[in-house]
Amino acid sequence: MKVILAPNQAAGDQAAFQVFKQVVDHGAHVLGLATGSTPEGLYRLLRESPLDFSQMISVNLDEYVGIDPDNPQSYHYFMKQHLFNAKPFAHSYLPDGLAADPDAEVKRYDQVVVDNPVDLQLLGIGRDGHIGFNEPGSPFDGGTHRVKLTDSTIEANARFFSSKDEVPREAYTMGIGTILKSREILLMAYGDKKADAIQKMVEGPLTTAVAASALQKADNVVVIVDPAAAAKLRPTSISERL
Template sequence: MEIIIFDTQQQLDAYAAELIVNTVNQKPNAVLGLATGSTPIGIYDKMVELYNQKKVSFSSVTTFNLDEYVGLPPQNDQSYAYYMNKHLFSHIDIPEDRTHLPNGMADDIDAECIRYDAMLEAQPVDIQLLGLGHNGHIGFNEPDVNLSGGTHAVKLKDETREANARFFASMDEVPTYAVTMGVGSILKADTIVLAVRGADKAEIVKEALTGPITTSVPASLLQTHARVIVLLDREAGRMLD
């Protein structure tokens, strides 16, 4: 595991974007695993900037997102499909049919999970971008006695819904369920990039990266992966030795 601490968020964003863009330039048909939330926005902005500077083309790239809320249609401005179009897809040359998210509106969520896993098996992820939840979740894999290896529906914990409530008009509007890649799916990526910022994440960063490997901190399972690059700002990394 490689851990890099940056003085500024802008430096972190630029480094992460360059890791992804370099992957695409080395392998034009690369498969990218993408994340949502507040942390990746600056990374996506930098990727768009590099695209506009003609330093990369995404025309042969395929993407898979980690997760999507259950019950939010793609046109809802809080869905992750909407987020990805707003912050990345609509600004680059990636064909729409090469961008994939779990379908949270599927009539049969179990069948949708099987479908998504089959696509991931057929097109393994070259580089997976991750954020880190306050309770140690990656994707929407919440702490539990047991973790699902494959894509699955998950009931979101209250602390996760509360953390996401700032994006909604009220807590009542925050979805209760999501569809997420499983930890096993995430760990199949060739390279994993974990980006974390903020003093409020410092304690869980230390627990995830240096504590025991346990399903009560799902991100701790990243310690078992052969190639993880952790990108932190000073505040997020302040408790590491």
């Protein structure tokens, strides 16, 4: 696991952009994408760049259950606003939050990832160490599944809604086992609220209580953090300082 310490979020976004540019320049075909506030700066840089995704595939980590794709709070909508409208892909896959048959949707999305092996998977991290919507206790070999969100995740996501009561209680997510099959993984984290999760992910024991600790098992992981997110790491855990 390579941990890059950026002096601020803007520098971290630039470093993340260079990771994306490098894999695209070297022939990557499938990008695994994430939502939330953390990658917004990266997506802005991608929108403003000359990179061409028109012959590539994107596969998103997750989607809320029960929200229409055109709802401004859906991850379909987020991706269109922050990336796809400016940089369309040949095809973009996301879970169907309105799927009538949850079991069939889980199988469908697992097959999507099998058919489109991810060259670079982008991740954020939750305050409790979740990646995607793999909450504490998620098995490290899990595939796509429907999950009930924890109170802490609902609380953290409430800032995107008018009230906490509007936050969906369930989501579809790629499993940790699926994420670990990605050829490369890039995780971004900013701010002091992520410091505990980053420390446990990088230095803590391998445990399902911290889903992100599973990344210790992966061969090619880059973690980009700012000083606040890296505050609880030992200096020896930092691989590179920008």
